[in-house]
Amino acid sequence: MTFKYDNVYINNASTVAGPYEQKGPLKNYYDATYDDFYSEMDTFEQAESKMIEDSVSILLSKVGKTKFDIDLFISGDLLNQLVSSNYAASNLSIPFMGVYNACATSVEGLIIASNMVESKQIKNCICAVSSHNNTAEKQFRYPVEYGGPKPKTTTFTTTGSASAYLSSNKEGIKIESGTVGKVVDLGVTDVYHMGAVMAPAAADTIITHLKDTKREIGYYDIILTGDLGVYGRDILKEYMKTEYGIELKNYNDTACMIFDTDKQPVYAGGSGPACAPLVTYSYVFNKMKKKEYARVLLVATGALHSPTMVNQKLSIPAIAHAISLEVISE
Amino acid sequence: MTFKYDNVYINNASTVAGPYEQKGPLKNYYDATYDDFYSEMDTFEQAESKMIEDSVSILLSKVGKTKFDIDLFISGDLLNQLVSSNYAASNLSIPFMGVYNACATSVEGLIIASNMVESKQIKNCICAVSSHNNTAEKQFRYPVEYGGPKPKTTTFTTTGSASAYLSSNKEGIKIESGTVGKVVDLGVTDVYHMGAVMAPAAADTIITHLKDTKREIGYYDIILTGDLGVYGRDILKEYMKTEYGIELKNYNDTACMIFDTDKQPVYAGGSGPACAPLVTYSYVFNKMKKKEYARVLLVATGALHSPTMVNQKLSIPAIAHAISLEVISE
Numbered sequence: 001m002t003f004k005y006d007n008v009y010i011n012n013a014s015t016v017a018g019p020y021e022q023k024g025p026l027k028n029y030y031d032a033t034y035d036d037f038y039s040e041m042d043t044f045e046q047a048e049s050k051m052i053e054d055s056v057s058i059l060l061s062k063v064g065k066t067k068f069d070i071d072l073f074i075s076g077d078l079l080n081q082l083v084s085s086n087y088a089a090s091n092l093s094i095p096f097m098g099v100y101n102a103c104a105t106s107v108e109g110l111i112i113a114s115n116m117v118e119s120k121q122i123k124n125c126i127c128a129v130s131s132h133n134n135t136a137e138k139q140f141r142y143p144v145e146y147g148g149p150k151p152k153t154t155t156f157t158t159t160g161s162a163s164a165y166l167s168s169n170k171e172g173i174k175i176e177s178g179t180v181g182k183v184v185d186l187g188v189t190d191v192y193h194m195g196a197v198m199a200p201a202a203a204d205t206i207i208t209h210l211k212d213t214k215r216e217i218g219y220y221d222i223i224l225t226g227d228l229g230v231y232g233r234d235i236l237k238e239y240m241k242t243e244y245g246i247e248l249k250n251y252n253d254t255a256c257m258i259f260d261t262d263k264q265p266v267y268a269g270g271s272g273p274a275c276a277p278l279v280t281y282s283y284v285f286n287k288m289k290k291k292e293y294a295r296v297l298l299v300a301t302g303a304l305h306s307p308t309m310v311n312q313k314l315s316i317p318a319i320a321h322a323i324s325l326e327v328i329s330e
Numbered sequence: 331m332t333f334k335y336d337n338v339y340i341n342n343a344s345t346v347a348g349p350y351e352q353k354g355p356l357k358n359y360y361d362a363t364y365d366d367f368y369s370e371m372d373t374f375e376q377a378e379s380k381m382i383e384d385s386v387s388i389l390l391s392k393v394g395k396t397k398f399d400i401d402l403f404i405s406g407d408l409l410n411q412l413v414s415s416n417y418a419a420s421n422l423s424i425p426f427m428g429v430y431n432a433c434a435t436s437v438e439g440l441i442i443a444s445n446m447v448e449s450k451q452i453k454n455c456i457c458a459v460s461s462h463n464n465t466a467e468k469q470f471r472y473p474v475e476y477g478g479p480k481p482k483t484t485t486f487t488t489t490g491s492a493s494a495y496l497s498s499n500k501e502g503i504k505i506e507s508g509t510v511g512k513v514v515d516l517g518v519t520d521v522y523h524m525g526a527v528m529a530p531a532a533a534d535t536i537i538t539h540l541k542d543t544k545r546e547i548g549y550y551d552i553i554l555t556g557d558l559g560v561y562g563r564d565i566l567k568e569y570m571k572t573e574y575g576i577e578l579k580n581y582n583d584t585a586c587m588i589f590d591t592d593k594q595p596v597y598a599g600g601s602g603p604a605c606a607p608l609v610t611y612s613y614v615f616n617k618m619k620k621k622e623y624a625r626v627l628l629v630a631t632g633a634l635h636s637p638t639m640v641n642q643k644l645s646i647p648a649i650a651h652a653i654s655l656e657v658i659s660e
Contacts, residue, residue, distance in 0.1 A: 001401055001425040003451055043642050071331055072510065079638075080410040082430055086513060086634040090647040095331040095510040097438055098430045098634075100412050108427055112442055119449030121333055180402065180425040183416060304416040304428075308409075312373050317420040 002179040002212035008114040009328070010164045011172040013281035014059040016051050018133065018159025020266065021278065024259045029282035030160075031058050037134050037159065045083055048132035051161040052077075052088035056126055059163045070094045071122040074113055076105035077130045077273055078157070080139060084130045094126070102302030103198075103227050104181070105129050106162065106277040107321040111178035113166045114323075123167060130161035131272025140307060141191070153193040155229045155255055155271035162277035173288055176295075176324040177213060181205035183304065185317040191310055195232015195255075195268060198301040201318035202228065203239050205299055207246075209322045217246050221293040224284065225301055225320075226254030226276030229268030230261055254279035276300045280325075288327050296325040332509040332542035338444040339658070340494045341502040343611035344389040346381050348463065348489025350596065351608065354589045359612035360490075361388045367464050367489065375413055378462035381491040382407075382418035386456055389493045400424045401452040404443055406435035407460045407603055408487070410469060414460045424456070432632030433528075433557050434511070435459050435603040436492065437651035441508035443496045444653070453497060460491035461602025470637060471521070483523040485559045485585055485601035492607035503618055506625075506654040507543060511535035513634065515647040521640055524601060525562015525585075528631040531648035532558065533569050535629055537576075539652045547576050551623040554614065555631055555650075556584030556606025559598030560591055584609035606630045610655075618657050626655040 015030045022033035032054065034047075039054075041047040052075060060066060073094035075085035082098045089096040101108045106129045113125035136157040137144045166175070184201040202225045210217060217223070228236055233253040240246045254276045255269030280298055287293045301320040310316065345360045352363035362384065364377075369384075371377040382405060390396060403424035405415035412428045419426040431438045436459045443455035466487040467474045496505070514531040532555045540547065547553070558566055563583040570576045584606045585599035610628055617623045631650040640646065 001452070045638055045642065046644075076430075079636075081432070081634060081636040083634075083636045083639050086636075086647050087639070087644070089649075090513040090515045090634075093512050096431075096513050096649060097442070097510060100406075100428045100430050101426075102411070112427070115446055115449065115451050119445065119451065121445050121449065122331070180427060182423050183420040183426050185420045304411060304413070304420075306409075306411040306413045306416075308375055309413050309417070312375065314376075314417070317416050319419075319426060 002177055002209060003115055004177045005114050005118045005175050007168040008117045008166060008175040009170060009172050010175060011167055011169055012059060012062045013164040013285060014055045014062060015162045015278050015282045016055045016160050017278055020264060021158060021160055021258060024264060026258060026283045029286060044132055044134040048084040048130050048135050049087040052084055052128050052130045053091055055161040055163040056092060056128055059126060059165050063165045067092050067094055070124060070126055072125040074099055074109040074125060075128040076100045076109060078136050101319050102304050103271060103273050104300040104302030104319050104321045105273040107298060107300035107323050110323055111180060111321060114175050114178055117166050117168055125166045126163055128161060128163040129273040129277060131158050131274040133157045133159045136272060140305060150267060151192045152267055153231050154267040155194055155227060155269055156266035157272040158258060158270040158275040158278060160274045160278050162274055162281050164281060170328060173285055174326040174328050176326045179205055179209040179212060179322040181320045183317045183319050185315055187315045189315050191305060194271060194303040195228040196235055197303045197316045198228055198318040199232050199236040199239055201320040202236050202299050202301045205320040205322050207244055220295045220297045221250060223251045223297045224254055225299045227271040228253045228301060229255045231268050291327060294327045298323050298325060332507055332539060333445055334507045335444050335448045335505050337498040338447045338496060338505040339500060339502050340505060341497055341499055342389060342392045343494040344385045344392060345492045345608050345612045346385045346490050347608055350594060351488060351490055351588060354594060356588060356613045359616060374462055374464040378414040378460050378465050379417040382414055382458050382460045383421055385491040385493040386422060386458060389456060389495055393495045397422050397424055400454060400456055402455040404429055404439040404455060405458040406430045406439060408466050431649050432634050433601060433603050434630040434632030434649050434651045436607040437628060437630035437653050440653055441510060441651060444505050444508055447496050447498055455496045456493055458491060458493040459603040459607060461488050461604040463487045463489045466602060470635060480597060481522045482597055483561050484597040485524055485557060485599055486596035487602040488588060488600040488605040488608060490604045490608050492604055492611050494611060500658060503615055504656040504658050506656045509535055509539040509542060509652040511650045513647045513649050515645055517645045519645050521635060524633040525558040525598060526565055527633045527646045528558055528648040529562050529566040529569055531650040532566050532629050532631045535650040535652050537574055550625045550627045551580060553581045553627045554584055555629045557601040558583045558631060559585045561598050621657060624657045628653050628655060
């Protein structure tokens with residue numbers, strides 16, 4: 001299902017990131033970074049929620065608005081019951097919708113908001129996501145303090161929050177279209193290899209997007225997935241070639257861009273709902289503003305991983321949603 | 331934030347319910363009921379997911395469609411990572427968006443879908459929700475088998491799934507408008523009194539809806555909240571009167587309608603995302619078809635309760651979303 005937009009723009013965006021991202025290759029692109037995992041709060045969960053509030057607060061300043069000017073707040077995160085989003089929404093007091101498609105949540109939110117902006121049902125919307133390494137690890141695997149060893153295919157959950165301000169004002173980056181993905185489950189059960197879980201969902205959504213828009217893969221200056229990691233990225237390339245005969249050339253994965261996977265202790269790269277938008281709203285938007293990329297397809301990938309269902313020996317379903325981002329034509 | 335719709339209809343809906351609902355006052359209104367909590371599956375979680383599939387399958391038959399005819403599937407549930415919805419979406423293979431606002435999820439989904447149908451971005455959508463007594467109890471409190479005693483203000487999570495088919499075809503029940511609520515947190519920390527947590531959010535959304543639509547409370551033949559329970563219902567009545575000077579007369583709460591709270595062992599009534607739509611899509615739609623109600627305001631209320639945050643001594647935020655349902659004028 002692909003939606004076409006004529007009047008939807010990300011007028012501005014904001015990014016706040018954690019201590020590992022602060023030492024990563026994109027460190028100079030974020031609006032703010034935290035030196036530790038607590039960001040002056042008492043617990044990791046409260047820190048994650050605070051990060052959403054910080055990113056929204058920075059965004060409001062950038063667009064010169066207050067929370068009273070905002071029609072809708074859409075947010076999601078990895079935590080059970082979306083607590084980071086809920087507690088941030090409680091403090092923000094903007095009409096709120098919680099969304100969850102794991103690490104595809106960012107683009108899910110952008111598509112819902114874009115549809116409403118395009119049809120003039122709302123005049124603006126803030127779409128946020130967050131993730132936090134320590135809250136995610138303890139919820140999905142083990143507390144970080146436990147120090148268990150992990151295989152190299154593991155990804156390292158990104159810490160931070162990214163927010164985007166959408167309206168029909170022609171400035172910033174254009175959202176040209178959005179593709180809602182289907183849930184894909186090829187039977188992978190390895191909770192330490194989310195790249196393998198998600199690559200087929202990414203492929204399915206890319207193919208759907210190209211079919212629906214009648215485009216060739218070369219239409220885009222770059223296709224970005226997130227967050228497959230270095231192994232998942234290779235699986236996607238291989239899968240696209242063997243299944244669909246498509247060579248992914250101008251392609252990268254945000255999980256491999258947010259960290260230096262050779263030098264930082266992050267296994268196969270970043271992950272979490274914040275990973276793809278942290279890279280896109282900072283580094284990629286910067287490239288677009290400099291006209292180095294005119295057309296970008298962002299494919300956010302989510303592993304719908306549940307420890308409960310994995311314990312019941314079920315495989316892990318995945319989903320991917322895509323948006324086409326364009327530099328505004330003069 | 332209130333959206334007005336001219337061309338959105340729930341053409342049909344389906345309801346499947348569990349063993350306690352099967353013995354409740356609305357037992358003759360459901361499309362199907364289950365004699366036990368497993369519904370032929372191995373685990374409660376898989377049973378809950380199966381219930382969504384069953385309700386969607388019944389709905390597709392009713393509207394004479396197959397899953398290939400459906401543009402979008404929006405679903406949510408109480409389970410961590412929305413697993414019931416995810417695994418159902420995986421088997422259905424319809425473009426999917428996961429949403430979560432606890433027990434307000436049903437109306438959140440209906441509003442997102444209504445906006446897209448109204449603006450002709452999609453031709454149809456299935457919106458589903460589920461809940462399951464045993465999966466919810468073990469996740470939020472203790473496994474049911476533990477048999478811990480509970481205070482009378484507790485609500486009893488409804489088991490079942492409800493699905494609605496939306497399109498712009500003028501048949502069934504009209505969705506006339508939808509109000510997106512804000513998160514409200516008055517500081518309640520009692521996890522056994524969700525009615526007290528949610529009543530202020532219900533009030534806030536009702537007031538917003540009336541203001542935005544310039545209506546008096548008497549405009550509606552009935553206002554239905556869900557799921558406050560018998561004590562929450564009284565709190566809302568009192569709160570509306572003292573805070574806003576509004577007497578809630580033609581009013582009931584779906585938590586008090588789905589069970590016989592005097593005779594069934596359900597404490598203060600039903601709860602869970604399935605509660606409000608199970609009552610609305612069965613009993614209330616029946617009343618509307620018989621023209622006993624022409625205008626209904628459904629206010630789904632959600633306690634954004636997280637055991638993690640309650641353990642950190644934080645209070646429980648709540649949210650409510652409303653939709654105005656109308657009998658189609660000839």
